[in-house]
Amino acid sequence: MPTVLITGCDTGLGREFARQYADAGWTVWATYRDLAQAPDDTRMQHAALDVTDFAQFEALKQRIGDTPIDLLISNAGVGLDTGQLGTLDFGHVERMLAVNLVGALRLVETFVDRVAASEQRRIVFITSRMGSIGSNLSGGHYGYRASKAGLNALGRSLAIDLFPRGITVAMVHPGWVSTAGGGPRAPLSAEQSVQAMRALVGRLGNHETGVYLSHDGQPLPW
Numbered sequence: 749m750p751t752v753l754i755t756g757c758d759t760g761l762g763r764e765f766a767r768q769y770a771d772a773g774w775t776v777w778a779t780y781r782d783l784a785q786a787p788d789d790t791r792m793q794h795a796a797l798d799v800t801d802f803a804q805f806e807a808l809k810q811r812i813g814d815t816p817i818d819l820l821i822s823n824a825g826v827g828l829d830t831g832q833l834g835t836l837d838f839g840h841v842e843r844m845l846a847v848n849l850v851g852a853l854r855l856v857e858t859f860v861d862r863v864a865a866s867e868q869r870r871i872v873f874i875t876s877r878m879g880s881i882g883s884n885l886s887g888g889h890y891g892y893r894a895s896k897a898g899l900n901a902l903g904r905s906l907a908i909d910l911f912p913r914g915i916t917v918a919m920v921h922p923g924w925v926s927t928a929g930g931g932p933r934a935p936l937s938a939e940q941s942v943q944a945m946r947a948l949v950g951r952l953g954n955h956e957t958g959v960y961l962s963h964d965g966q967p968l969p970w
């Protein structure tokens with residue numbers, strides 16, 4: 749069975765990805781900012797990974813060893829209120845860039861060889877429609893938008909650079925989902941969103957690498 753490694757499994761979409769891939773019989777490496785949040789599920793490998801802590805990447809790399817990783821899901825993300833222009837919270841801006849952007853790049857840097865050694869060779873970044881510059885008609889959210897637009901930019905470069913190694917890279921917006929991040933008014937459940945994203949990722953071909961899509965397969969404007 750294939751192997752998936754997922755970041756940010758403490759809650760929300762990450763936790764649901766881990767559950768659904770385990771249900772489907774995959775070998776699941778579920779990683780947590782806080783390992784104490786790991787569910788009591790012996791079907792998975794649970795590991796600590798705060799994506800801003802580079803030493804933890806090295807520790808996990810050692811633990812995973814030669815295992816090929818068919819699917820690498822960069823899901824960990826934070827959406828923090830940065831306030832209004834004039835009184836911006838730069839601590840929050842920097843935190844979002846560190847987790848949503850730099851952490852995702854570090855994940856690929858650490859595990860790209862394991863992905864290249866696998867059969868499916870897929871990397872998925874859970875991005876956001878908020879990262880679309882072309883469809884930004886409401887302004888604000890400087891840190892979150894910049895972190896996800898930057899994530900899209902690095903994903904696109906990785907798609908080009910990793911194409912010769914047969915690796916498919918996709919940037920996927922999960923929809924507006926009822927999680928701690930999406931809030932209770934969101935129309936989609938984590939279960940529905942992850943089901944749709946799993947189907948989408950499962951049918952992505954290498955010729956489609958570098959796409960920016962919503963969970964339902966709709967292309968999004970950069």
Ligand SMILES: NC(=O)c1ccc[n+]([C@@H]2O[C@H](COP(=O)([O-])OP(=O)(O)OC[C@H]3O[C@@H](n4cnc5c(N)ncnc54)[C@H](OP(=O)(O)O)[C@@H]3O)[C@@H](O)[C@H]2O)c1
Nearest residue numbers: 756758759760761781798799824825876924925927929930
């Ligand atoms: N829900 C939506 O409507 C929506 C829309 C667009 C994009 N997204 C994206 O979807 C992804 C998942 O979000 P979600 O909706 O499932 O919200 P969530 O429940 O808040 O999940 C985010 C996860 O990321 C983890 N995380 C935060 N900082 C981390 C770090 N430094 N290292 C490792 N993990 C870290 C969180 O762990 P802790 O809880 O322990 O901090 C949490 O488990 C995010 O990238 C988010 O931007 C969500």
